[in-house]
Amino acid sequence: xxxxxxxxxxxxxxxxxxxxxxxxxxxxxxxxxxxxxxxxxxxxxxxxxxxxxxxxxxxxxxxxxxxxxxxxxxxxxxxxxxxxxxxxxxxxxxxxxxxxxxxxxxxxxxxxxxxxxxxxxxxxxxxxxxxxxxxxxxxxxxxxxxxxxxxxxxxxxxxxxxxxxxxxxxxxxxxxxxxxxxxxxxxxxxxxxxxxxxxxxxxxxxxxxxxxxxxxxxxxxxxxxxxxxxxxxxxxxxxxxxxxxxxxxxxxxxxxxxxxxxxxxxxxxxxxxxxxxxxxxxxxxxxxxxxxxxxxxxxxxxxxxxxxxxxxxxxxxxxxxxxxxxxxxxxxxxxxxxxxxxxxxxxxxxxxxxxxxxxxxxxxxxxxxxxxxxxxxxxxxxxxxxxxxxxxxxxxxxxxxxxxxxxxxxxxxxxxxxxxxxxxxxxxx
Numbered sequence: 001x002x003x004x005x006x007x008x009x010x011x012x013x014x015x016x017x018x019x020x021x022x023x024x025x026x027x028x029x030x031x032x033x034x035x036x037x038x039x040x041x042x043x044x045x046x047x048x049x050x051x052x053x054x055x056x057x058x059x060x061x062x063x064x065x066x067x068x069x070x071x072x073x074x075x076x077x078x079x080x081x082x083x084x085x086x087x088x089x090x091x092x093x094x095x096x097x098x099x100x101x102x103x104x105x106x107x108x109x110x111x112x113x114x115x116x117x118x119x120x121x122x123x124x125x126x127x128x129x130x131x132x133x134x135x136x137x138x139x140x141x142x143x144x145x146x147x148x149x150x151x152x153x154x155x156x157x158x159x160x161x162x163x164x165x166x167x168x169x170x171x172x173x174x175x176x177x178x179x180x181x182x183x184x185x186x187x188x189x190x191x192x193x194x195x196x197x198x199x200x201x202x203x204x205x206x207x208x209x210x211x212x213x214x215x216x217x218x219x220x221x222x223x224x225x226x227x228x229x230x231x232x233x234x235x236x237x238x239x240x241x242x243x244x245x246x247x248x249x250x251x252x253x254x255x256x257x258x259x260x261x262x263x264x265x266x267x268x269x270x271x272x273x274x275x276x277x278x279x280x281x282x283x284x285x286x287x288x289x290x291x292x293x294x295x296x297x298x299x300x301x302x303x304x305x306x307x308x309x310x311x312x313x314x315x316x317x318x319x320x321x322x323x324x325x326x327x328x329x330x331x332x333x334x335x336x337x338x339x340x341x342x343x344x345x346x347x348x349x350x351x352x353x354x355x356x357x358x359x360x361x362x363x364x365x366x367x368x369x370x371x372x373x374x375x376x377x378x379x380x381x382x383x384x385x386x387x388x389x390x391x392x393x394x395x396x397x398x399x400x401x402x403x404x405x406x407x408x409x410x411x412x413x414x415x416x417x418x419x420x421x422x423x424x425x426x427x428x429x
Contacts, residue, residue, distance in 0.1 A: 012082075013081050014082050016053075017050075017053070020075060020078055021047075021050060029069060040064040040068050059080075140178075143190045146194040149198075153169055157205060158350060159350065162389075163389065166206065172198055176195050189230065195221075195222075196223075200218075200222040200241050203219045203241070207394070208353070209393065210249075223238055232267075236263050236266060239262060239266070240260075240279060243279045244279050248394045248398075249400075253283050256283045275320065281324050284296060300321060319345055319349045322348075323357070326341045326342050330368070331405075335369060342359070342361060342362060345358045346359075356395045360398040363376070364379075364401055366378060372407070372410045372415070373416075377419075379402040380415070380419045383395065383423065384422060396423060403419060
């Protein structure tokens with residue numbers, strides 16, 4: 001199939017949408033214009049114009065294309081954004097000076113460009129319209145108001161599909177950025193702290209979606225904002241979260257361990273961090289250094305018993321200790337210990353990721369102890385019962401850990417093959 005001419009997505013939201021349509025057709029599905037046009041009941045010449053951003057497609061056509069490509073609302077959201085930008089342009093022409101209108105358009109286009117890197121902004125054009133309206137209303141808040149917003153987003157991380165949380169976070173990130181630009185130096189420090197927190201959560205949710213490139217960029221933003229705030233606890237938290245989520249296929253485990261050591265140097269060797277120890281134990285386990293992982297767990301329990309706590313921002317939970325122990329014990333095949341800490345997590349955590357992953361740890365422990373078929377079947381059952389919106393990168397990576405523990409001689413076992421096929425099919429959707 002001959003590759004089409006380049007489309008500049010920065011020219012307008014319609015070009016941005018066109019670039020996405022072409023990407024889905026050529027790179028994802030590898031289909032011709034005629035192939036797609038036949039399936040979605042449109043003219044291939046019209047489809048070519050939509051891809052080049054020189055013609056406007058109807059919302060119903062955007063919906064059909066979204067469903068055909070399996071874009072999970074991404075195309076519909078970008079179409080709604082393009083329509084919204086045109087509406088704002090019309091309003092600007094009717095009552096805004098040329099300079100102000102150009103500034104307004106640039107701001108919306110910036111939002112469009114970032115949205116292209118994180119997936120769909122929402123399931124309906126109304127939700128998208130409200131989000132843009134909030135951005136244009138300069139929805140500035142007090143620091144206490146921003147702290148409440150951070151708590152709301154944290155709750156969303158534990159209980160809502162990642163795509164929804166990413167949309168809400170993005171709007172608040174742009175709002176706090178603009179507020180910071182117009183704030184006093186004293187307020188700017190507090191807003192840097194808010195920015196670091198929001199950016200860290202955005203990187204978290206993008207990791208859940210498997211968008212590692214965008215997540216790494218937001219980790220960088222979060223680090224810069226945390227360092228600018230001068231808040232040591234925040235600087236530690238960002239690095240801890242960056243390391244924690246890096247374990248899920250985002251970074252090499254040795255790089256994750258380096259980040260942990262960097263964070264510990266900020267704190268000082270005489271002040272052990274409960275949170276950093278949980279991450280270090282899991283990382284050593286991922287590296288196959290099980291004896292060192294066990295030693296780190298022993299130190300972790302000793303430090304936690306002394307009442308050393310972390311996270312003044314309200315992000316700490318004792319579940320992190322038990323989850324780390326579940327991970328390490330399962331990888332070591334310590335069934336009795338793994339069962340006890342798993343039961344604690346299941347009875348004390350409402351977060352869907354924790355609950356799914358400790359059940360996958362149970363499957364991992366089965367495989368490590370030689371019950372390959374039972375472990376693979378158990379893992380498949382956990383993954384298959386999750387709704388697609390909640391099947392995050394973290395869960396898929398833990399499922400892959402179960403597969404990785406299978407001895408080579410059993411890779412072709414029907415239960416193992418079924419788990420492998422399930423992970424592939426769910427990852428493709």
